[in-house]
Amino acid sequence: xxxxxxxxxxxxxxxxxxxxxxxxxxxxxxxxxxxxxxxxxxxxxxxxxxxxxxxxxxxxxxxxxxxxxxxxxxxxxxxxxxxxxxxxxxxxxxxxxxxxxxxxxxxxxxxxxxxxxxxxxxxxxxxxxxxxxxxxxxxxxxx
Numbered sequence: 001x002x003x004x005x006x007x008x009x010x011x012x013x014x015x016x017x018x019x020x021x022x023x024x025x026x027x028x029x030x031x032x033x034x035x036x037x038x039x040x041x042x043x044x045x046x047x048x049x050x051x052x053x054x055x056x057x058x059x060x061x062x063x064x065x066x067x068x069x070x071x072x073x074x075x076x077x078x079x080x081x082x083x084x085x086x087x088x089x090x091x092x093x094x095x096x097x098x099x100x101x102x103x104x105x106x107x108x109x110x111x112x113x114x115x116x117x118x119x120x121x122x123x124x125x126x127x128x129x130x131x132x133x134x135x136x137x138x139x140x141x142x143x
Contacts, residue, residue: 005049005058007036007075014058018047025060040073050094050103052081052120059103063092070105085118093137098122108137 003016012030019026023041028034038060041047045062050072052059057075064071068086083105086092090107093115097104100121107116113131118124131137 001047003047003049006030006056007058008032009055009057009075011056016049020045038073041071045071046092048092048094051075051096051101052094052103053078054100054102061094065090083118086116090116091137097126108135110135 001018001020003018004013005016006012007014007027008029008031010031014030015028017026020043023039025038025040027036029036040060041062044066045064048061048063049058050061051057052072053074053076055076059075060073062071065088069082069084072081074081085105086107089111090109093106093108094103095106096102097106097117098119098121102120104120105118108131109116110133113129115128115130117126119126
């Protein structure tokens with residue numbers, strides 16, 4: 001599964017592949033052309049990209065639909081974040097919804113047309129109705 005994020009902190013996007021069969025992430029670093037591999041996740045997980053610790057580097061992130069749990073391996077070296085945020089039918093949508101420089105946990109629940117966002121700045125959540133069943137959420141950062 002192709003992904004894109006700045007895993008080496010040079011301000012450029014690194015080419016990234018996540019292989020579901022092994023749970024291994026392969027990153028081609030834009031800073032030096034080198035490769036790194038990191039095992040994180042299971043075959044049934046959904047790989048995601050976000051900067052959950054605000055250090056300007058992408059964190060290895062997975063959402064496990066079977067339990068609704070997010071697992072984040074923090075690039076700052078400060079361990080992991082684990083949060084139960086969602087249900088099996090949710091679509092994970094990580095983004096910086098509160099403009100604090102950190103990615104927030106977000107899911108879109110198509111059956112309801114609701115967005116559920118857990119904000120990193122306040123450790124509170126918001127529910128926003130926007131969309132309908134069948135819609136596909138598309139987060140984007142515009143500055």
